[in-house]
Amino acid sequence: MSTIPSPEVEALAPEAALSTLPAKVHRWRDVLHIFTQNRKVSLGLYILLFFILVAIFGPLIVRGNPNAFSKDVLLPPSPAHWLGTSQTGQDLFIQVVDGARVSISLGLLIGLVSTLLSVLIGLAGGYFMGWIDEVLSLFTNVFLVLPTVPLAIVLAAFLAYKGPLTIAFVVIVTGWSWSARILRAQTLSLRNRDFVEAARACGETTWRIIFYEILPNEIAIIAAQFLGTVIYAILAETGLEFLGLVDLNTVSWGTMLYWAQNNDALMLGAWWWFLAPGLCIAVLGAGLAFINFGIDEMADPRLNSSSLRKAAKLNKKSTKK
Amino acid sequence: MRHLLRRIGFYLVALWASVTLNFLIPHLSPGSPVQALMARMRGRITPQAEHALEIALGVNHDPLWSQYLQYLDNLLHGNLGTSVSYLPMPVSAVIAQEMPWTLTLVGVSLVISFVVGTLLGVIIAWRRGAKLDTVLPPLFTFLSAIPYFWLALILLYILGYRLNWFPLNGGYDTDTVVPSWSLDFFWSAVQHAILPALTIVISSIAGWLLGMRNTMLTTLSEDYVLLAEAKGLSEGRIMFWYAARNAILPNITGFALSLGFVVSGSLLTEIVFSYPGLGYALLQAIDNLDYALLQGIFLIVSVAVLAANFLADLLYTVLDPRVRMGRS
Numbered sequence: 095m096s097t098i099p100s101p102e103v104e105a106l107a108p109e110a111a112l113s114t115l116p117a118k119v120h121r122w123r124d125v126l127h128i129f130t131q132n133r134k135v136s137l138g139l140y141i142l143l144f145f146i147l148v149a150i151f152g153p154l155i156v157r158g159n160p161n162a163f164s165k166d167v168l169l170p171p172s173p174a175h176w177l178g179t180s181q182t183g184q185d186l187f188i189q190v191v192d193g194a195r196v197s198i199s200l201g202l203l204i205g206l207v208s209t210l211l212s213v214l215i216g217l218a219g220g221y222f223m224g225w226i227d228e229v230l231s232l233f234t235n236v237f238l239v240l241p242t243v244p245l246a247i248v249l250a251a252f253l254a255y256k257g258p259l260t261i262a263f264v265v266i267v268t269g270w271s272w273s274a275r276i277l278r279a280q281t282l283s284l285r286n287r288d289f290v291e292a293a294r295a296c297g298e299t300t301w302r303i304i305f306y307e308i309l310p311n312e313i314a315i316i317a318a319q320f321l322g323t324v325i326y327a328i329l330a331e332t333g334l335e336f337l338g339l340v341d342l343n344t345v346s347w348g349t350m351l352y353w354a355q356n357n358d359a360l361m362l363g364a365w366w367w368f369l370a371p372g373l374c375i376a377v378l379g380a381g382l383a384f385i386n387f388g389i390d391e392m393a394d395p396r397l398n399s400s401s402l403r404k405a406a407k408l409n410k411k412s413t414k415k
Numbered sequence: 416m417r418h419l420l421r422r423i424g425f426y427l428v429a430l431w432a433s434v435t436l437n438f439l440i441p442h443l444s445p446g447s448p449v450q451a452l453m454a455r456m457r458g459r460i461t462p463q464a465e466h467a468l469e470i471a472l473g474v475n476h477d478p479l480w481s482q483y484l485q486y487l488d489n490l491l492h493g494n495l496g497t498s499v500s501y502l503p504m505p506v507s508a509v510i511a512q513e514m515p516w517t518l519t520l521v522g523v524s525l526v527i528s529f530v531v532g533t534l535l536g537v538i539i540a541w542r543r544g545a546k547l548d549t550v551l552p553p554l555f556t557f558l559s560a561i562p563y564f565w566l567a568l569i570l571l572y573i574l575g576y577r578l579n580w581f582p583l584n585g586g587y588d589t590d591t592v593v594p595s596w597s598l599d600f601f602w603s604a605v606q607h608a609i610l611p612a613l614t615i616v617i618s619s620i621a622g623w624l625l626g627m628r629n630t631m632l633t634t635l636s637e638d639y640v641l642l643a644e645a646k647g648l649s650e651g652r653i654m655f656w657y658a659a660r661n662a663i664l665p666n667i668t669g670f671a672l673s674l675g676f677v678v679s680g681s682l683l684t685e686i687v688f689s690y691p692g693l694g695y696a697l698l699q700a701i702d703n704l705d706y707a708l709l710q711g712i713f714l715i716v717s718v719a720v721l722a723a724n725f726l727a728d729l730l731y732t733v734l735d736p737r738v739r740m741g742r743s
Contacts, residue, residue, distance in 0.1 A: 134553070235425065236432045239724050241675070243682065244697075244716045245436070248709055251701050252440050325560065332562050333683055337701060351565065355687070360572055361583075372565030379560030387556060390629075 135388030141381025145374070149198040152191035160184065160192040160345040171366050178366035181357045189345050190370045196346035198378070200258055200331055205324035208266045212273035213309070213316060219274075220281025221304050231278065237271035246330055250339040257341050265330045273319035280315055284308050314389060321386045325379050332375055347371035422728050426721055433717035437710050438486050442479060495714070496707030500699040506711035509696055514715075517685065517692035520608055521677045524615040529670050532620040536627025536666075537659045541650075543632060552625060559621035564683035567614040571687065574610060581610045584689035611688045615681050619673075623666060630662040637661075664735055668727045675723025 130136050163182045171178045177186040219230035249264045250256075284290060285308065293307045309316075334340060335348025338356075342349055350371040354360075359367040489495070495506035504512075539548045558566075575583045587603040634640065635658050643653045685694030693712055700708040 232425070232428065236429045239426075239429050239721055240433055240436070241713075241716045241720045244713050247682070247697065247701070248437075248440055248713045251709060252706075329562055333564065336562075336564055336683065337686075337698070339701065351568075355568070360568065360576060363576070365572055368565065368568050372562060372568070375565065376557065376561040379562075380557040383556045383560050384553070387552070 132388040132392055134384045134391070138381040138384035138386075138388065141377060142385070145194060145198055145378050145381075148191060149194040152194060156188055156191045158185060158188045160189045161343065170364075177370045178364070180353065180367060181359075181362070181364075186350070186367065186370060189350055190347070190374060193346040193350055193371065194374065196258060196344060197328060197331065197348065197375070200262060200346070201324050201328040204262050204265045204269065204327035204331070205320050207262070208270040208323050208327075209273060209316060209320045211266065211270040212277055212319065215270070216274040216277025217281050217304050217308065217312075220278040221285050221300075221308065223282075223285075227278075230274075234271050234274045234278070237268075238275060240268070242268040243330065243333065246334060247337065247339065250334050250337075256339065258344060261331050261334055261340060264334070265327050269323055269326055269330070273316075273323060276315065276319060277312060280312050281308055284311055314393060318386050318389050321382045321389075325382050328375060328379060347375055418732075422725065426725050430718070430721055433721070434487070434490065434714065435483075437713055437717070438483055441706050441710065442482065490714075495711040498700075498708045498711075499705040500703035500708060501696075501705075506707050509708060510693070510711055510715055513691060513693050513696045516690065517681070517694065518677060520611055520685075520690065520692065521615060521681050523608075524612040524681075525619070525670075525673055525677055527612070528616045528619045529623055529666070529673075531616070532623025533627045533663065533666055535620075536624040537631055537654060537662075539624075540628045540631035540635060540662075541654050541658070543635070548628075552628065555621035555624050558617055559619075561618060562683075563614060563618040563681070564687050566618055567611070567684050567687040570610055570614055582607050585691070607688075607690070611681070611684050611690050614684050622669070626669065627659075627662065627666050630665055631658055634658045634662045664731075667734065668731055671727035671730050672723055674726065675720035677719070 161184060163184065164179070166175060166179045167181060169175055169179045175185050175187060177190060179185055180189075215230050215234060219227045219234070246264045246268045249267065250260060253260050253264070290303060290307055293303050298307070331346075332348035332351065335346055336351050336355065338352050340349065342352065348371075351368055354364070354367040354371075357367075359365075493507055495510075498504050498506050498509050501509045535551065539545075539551055542548060571583065575581045585607055587600060587607055637658075640653060640657050643657045648657075682694035682697055684690070685692045686698045689695065693715070696708060697712050699705065700712065
């Protein structure tokens, strides 16, 4: 059962795999290779791609007013209404497709802005050290220990304007600190490496060192943090919508769940009302989590279960002999 | 010792920050609780009544800083204001009444989830590459991405509504039993708690399992594990006393941190099950624009999280000699 690294395990290390290809010429193939060499990453990417396509093109194909009432009240899924209808006869399929736009774009927007915020704060703190770091670290750590979900709820409850931007603001404020802390630690360990020293000796400006020398070396971590933040954003956003802390006329997966809950969909036996929006969130979230999981495995091949399986087989063969 | 003092200093700053945020958010946002109440009564209220309400709810028109000092003074005396939705109960009494429900439900589920998840993590890491190891991690990744209030809805629909195995809402059967230290009440409470607890366990177990598996894989490749194998120690001994013992540290810290979220971690689950507790009180507070209660709950939750973080810090120093040595 010892873990003597087998050739396969070695070959899966990303640096090793990439160094066998000539640089630059195959850059795009390299990128594709990263995406396809790990099954979890490619599965996650397919899921993400699917939902993004639905969000962009879905409402153009599935036309109809998601809030329109009709006489088909509380029908289970049928060819006429693929996902059934609500208590006021709204077509749930149109709502899910339309809601994808709000839920996904909001999730990505929140992820983007809060990652940007954490990159700025994390890199600045880690690079400058001294009092700047002290202040930024204190700031980060305080936000880290504030309970995020309750803070988000309190904020959303008190803000007078209840639109998607309120949600974005609330989730960004409560969601950036974790990544900032991780990036700070990483920057701290990079700032004294030789290549940074060399850049400093060459007289490069501070901002160039930070964004052209250090930042590219943290891309993998930033990507993982971004995906994690998007998952958090989608869950938090849905939670706030489910609590009714938003403009309830906006159709999104969270508000669909709010209406289902508040119209006692459960007691009416209308399982289709809350099944689809929740399932979409779960599948999308799992897709993002799979990508993250895969990135972890590529960075640390010891975690990879498929290469472990090969190693286990090899071990068995060698012990049988 | 210096390290400890620094940490204590930090937690005091964090506590001050959360108290101040708690004060500022409602005061800087437009509208006041009295106006909200008036809107609910459609403005049919005399000026005298409005003034009386303002006094009862602690609204005044002093400058912000003097209100802030009053707020701090009230906090130090344990005065969190009066709840509108549970009128005329003070907020502290509402929280004291709802807290035991939350603590029991979430506390017990946390322990179950931690123990089962960590054990499963140890086992699948030990049998790395086996079937269990390829099936469980992706499955649990999926489960952890489900919004837990939605999982609650699904479980409630299938196990409660369709199969009728469990009661649909509440913390106990209000028709047959009254809260007391009797066996009947206890049994009723357990029946009502199973579904919410199951929801919390399912949606939180993945973190423990995956965390344990990953650190365990690192320790399993250490030389001392190889040596233990060479010495011919029993499998169980190597698994638990050599590998798992050294891998469990992040999970224990995580456990300490989660203790803080016992108070707040399942607000939405409680709401779905109409389970008594802070989550349910929070929903009442939102629906009734009960700002004092909202602030009170946030305060309690922040204090719990800060205390748990402090505990995690302490545990880390006690359990990991490297932290102790490195800093002394």
